[in-house]
Amino acid sequence: MKQTILRKYARLIARVGVNIQKGQDVIIGCDLDQPKFVALLVDECYKAGARKVKVEFDYQPLEKLHVRHQSVTTMAKVEDWEKARLQHYVDTLPCLIYLASEDPDGLKGINQKKMAKASQKRYPIVKPYWDTMENKYQWCIAAVPGAAWAKKLFPELPKGRAIEKLWEAILFTSRVTEDPVAAWEAHDKDLHDRCAYLNGLGITELRYKGDNGTDLTVGMIPEAEFKGGGDRTKDRGVFFNPNIPTEECFISPMRGKAEGIVYATMPLSYQGQLIENFSVRFEKGKAVEVKAEKNQALLEQMISMDEGAAYLGECALVPVNSPIAESGILFYETLFDENAACHLALGAGFADTIKGFENMTLDECRALGINESMEHVDFMIGYEGLDIDAVTREGKTVPIFRRGKWAF
Secondary structure, eight states, rough: OOHHHHHHHHHHHIEEEEOOOOOEEEEEEEEOOHHHHHHHHHOOOOOOSSSSEEEEEHHHEEEEHHHHOOHHHHHHHHOHHHHHHHHHHHHHEEEEEEEEEEOOOTTTTOOHHHHHHHHHHHHHHHHHHHHHHHHTTTTEEEEEEOOOHHHHOOOTTTHHHHHHHHHHHHHHHOOOOHHHHHHHHHHHHHHHHHHHHHHHHHHEEEEEEETTTTTEEEOTTTTTTTESHHHEETTTEEEEESSOOOOOOOEEEEEEEEEEEEEOOOOHHHHEEEEEEEEEEEEEEEEEEEEEEEOOOHHHHHTTTTTTEEEEEEEEETTTTTTHHHOOOOOOHHHHHTTTOEEEEEEOOOGGGTTTGGSHHHHHHHTHHHHHHHSSSEEEOOTTTEEEEEEEETTEEEEETTTTEEEE
């Protein structure tokens, strides 16, 4: 891939993704793939005004070794230096960038129950730090090709060509055009205008029906509103784009108000493994039954991580003619697949979907019906056979999606 194009992408992440402000620190989390691009991104972060950029590398084989050899107690312990680092984040609010590139099957065979127990024990300790930072810092998830990921998508191609083809798909769906900044300004406006229309309807329920058996009704929080594209930090009002790419208009529904069954239309990559051909049935807002042809036990574990993991935290609307959907590629990566189809998320909701959240505490937002959980797992339900209707406060039924596409 040409360096000039990759530099445009790096600049997009630094200036439109996290929108680094002069003097801010930046932390980049990534795997060991594409180190040359990481160097480009670091350079662009400094050019955007960063005071200091730190890169933290992950490596799936090491994670498997840690889980195999450490006890649950050791894995669960939050060391003093980790607490000090989290407090430093709270005090300085650095920009956080994560570059996804991992192998969708990279943690296959790992002891999931052991890892889950450790996460459950760690969560109450780290939660107060992240709650304090909620909506106050800029963050962005983007992607670069990993060799194993590329071969998963294009098994018929040699490794080098598969990586190149994945680069092409990432750059196309991320709108890395001649002028990516202008492209994203136009895209953010389109998403903003669609959200404005939805918010003007006064929606109390969304009703999902599909010829695959999906029949689900989800209740809305009266104070909640749809959001899409870029966002602003709570205190300083800095505009940033948390996901590159993004195609969704999303809202956090009322905890406890979901009835019916929904069928996933794509595999779910969770903890380095794929859950395939699954359904979720809700009663009084809670997932009371899940079925999967592959990795059902992992799906059951996912919804039992804590009390909130079995409740919905997000309803997102994405048409089947989005650029990602029209690429025809199943990415096995939530960042892309969630932007190819309508999706739901089990687990934590978004406090910033509450109108006026800037003047409220996190607890006040949750009291209105925002779900709380250590999990937030998106799964795709959209396809050409899905219809969605909105029921308004006046009792009207308004078509939102027909055959997987916007009805307005």
